[in-house]
Amino acid sequence: MRTKLTGIAAALLASSMLVSAASAETVRWARASDALTLDPHAQNQGVTHTFNHHIYETLLIRDLEGNLIPRLATEWYLKEGDDTVWVFELREGVTFHNGNEFTAEDVVFSLDRARSDTSNMRQLHADVAEVRAVDDYTVEVQMNGPSPLYPNNVTNTFMMDKDWSEENDVVAVQDFGAGEDNYAVRNTNGTGPYELVSREVDVESVLEYYEGWWGETPEVTEIIYLPIAENATRVAALLSGEVDIVQDVPVQDVERLSSSEGFKIETGPENRTIYFGYKMTDEPLASSNITDANPFADTRVLEAMSLAVDRNAIQQVVMRGQSIPTCVNVPPFVNGWTEELDACPETDLDRARELMAEAGYADGFSVTLDTPNDRYVNDEAIAQAVVGMLGQIGIDVTLVSRPIAQHSPIILNNETDFYLLGWGVPTFDSAYNFNDLVHTKGEEYGTYNIGLYSNPELDEKIVQLGTMTDLEARDALIAEIWATVQEDHVFLPVHNQVLAYAMRDDITLPVHPENQPSMTSVTFE
């Protein structure tokens, strides 16, 4: 009798397990840090966006190849006869988690909120003059002038419910000067595939599938999001079976994890280039022994440096294979990238020394290099490797390494002679780089033009790019600008970063180029 009962119990248990395996899957997803806020417009930061993409949705989104695809907007086009107006046609039958219908007035509200003064997303909508609803499912965005690439800017701007926001007094985004926190920082009401069940900052957040979601039901129906700051602990948690997916895998563990039984690694290129830059003004460098001229103002020196940096060695030794060497500082998904720009000349120390001698620096010179040490993959080690390589052509580099919080003010205030930086292109268009990195530094342009490179002719072309609607002519102009930038050696690019996600080997989470994977894309074996 007893064995019979146990048998039945076991069978019941087995069947219930089978059912749950087919209909409900929980994924425990670990990252190095937590989302900063749930308020969709309060922070413009990758980790926060990645998390919020599960709760809130955008008009458009990027697929795994980086192409724009429909999400809450099904179609988008320039209004006929007026190239300053973008029209978005909205998906019908979409509801927010509280049951409210998603309509054009929510889009108008959300875009207005995203471009308000306290929003951190407003820079992406700087060219918007007005947003208006034409009917319940059509929205027109009136731009200040022709803005052919505006749809690129909306992939992280989330749609909120107007009524809910008014009810809960979150029409405005969190104001840091205020003494209280905003309701939207901790509460959500999106249209996304998952609803927030519970959240303890820096500890755990639980999301559950939203039955009313318009898309195809994902395999993952529950997400447990676990921030684990320490690299070794995060990897240990995967190895001990306490988490299923680790998104931020330290480079040194990639090989070990891929050879460990029961685990696998998914890798893919990230939209981020690591490069060196230098002060290019005529004044002598503050940190150099050459006090009457700036060696970096001489293109021959810059070319010599590029020839001396062995990018393949950095890839193999410093990055353990986890990088893609490049000689242009945009990754391949970005409009304007070409194979010719990307290709690097062979490392040639003899030629590099010749160029140094021609420029009058046969005996070399000294300079200080500033690098962050907690921002990019192996950032400090890359800088160390380059110090050695430049030493071979007589450039005596002193390395100063700081956390990014201290590195940022130094580079943004142009207090560096030689620096390392990483750059991603969220709009997937070269103009983004030209605006911020190449254009002469000013109020709106050239924020990250740290070397103070200035070429008025290029500036004109860059400004022109912003309003060109003839895409073919525009691409030609982009190529032209790149040619000058490369010729002037404005940057010394090293490589594009590679992303690695580690997971249980019966799960697959494909790598997203912006490092914004969705748990809806997870498949089980």
Place this chain on the structure above:
Amino acid sequence: MLAFILRRLGQSVLVMLVVALIAFIMFRYVGDPIASMVGQEASSADREALRQQLGLNDPFYEQFFRFITNALQGQFGISYRLQQPVTELILSRLPATIELAFTSALLALVFGVGFGVFAALRPKTISTAAIMTGSLIGVSLPTFLIGIALIYVFAVELQWLPSFGRGQTVQIGWWRTGLLTESGLRSLILPAITLSLFQMTLIMRLVRAEMLEVLRTDYIKFAKARGLSSRAINFGHALKNTLVPVITITGLQLGSVIAFAIITETVFQWPGVGSLFINSVAVVDVPVMAAYLMFIAFVFVVINLTVDILYYVVDPRLRVSGPARGH
């Protein structure tokens, strides 16, 4: 007595002010909070506007004065990183740190005294040699390494205990405790051992040294001569007399256990105030950093004040010197 306490209180306030001042001077060198608050797209003008809004352009003394006036009203502002009120953040993280700190202090005290007494009573045995060598490892290995090693052995290889977090917790009023669930207790074991090792070895060595000292004194010899049992001598007389300095040290060390829980908390992703502080340092979240440093200073000040007052009560010599000066 009252004058003594008032004087001590006055000194405590001064200490807190000095800590606040030093903290504020340091904040100028830890980096720029703006860089981590705005996205890559933010223009120089936008950054400047936010800096102005946060009052970061004001002169140093103005910022300091504003901080002190707000702090006196219990206001520490909004965290730059998490956009939540700082006081609330710290209070919600405090139970985790306190539970961890007290558990480790208890572990350290029990095992430290036990091993210390054993080592003093049986100085020439192999076990004592082993304990003394082990204690050397305890003091010399960094906490970080001990934590990682424990995780590797007990979480990854043996899979007995969880490698991170606090397990399930139960909310009692505003206090969130992990002591009432099985997973909570299991999660506590590794971090508590890691955090207690240093204190444990410290207490053990202190007890051993004191005990050896006391065992040589005359009254122990007389006690032996009176024919008392060795248990009564060792525990009734010797240990009792070694415990005064041990309790003082343990009390004072409790402050450092809370303060130095930072590393243990980071390694084990323990959601206490220490890991909150570390996360804040990385992005220069000044309001949280300032509040945390004030909190730690407060803990030390309170513990020292209590110890001072207890001494005053316990030690007659302190009491005599007070009125004596009046004559």
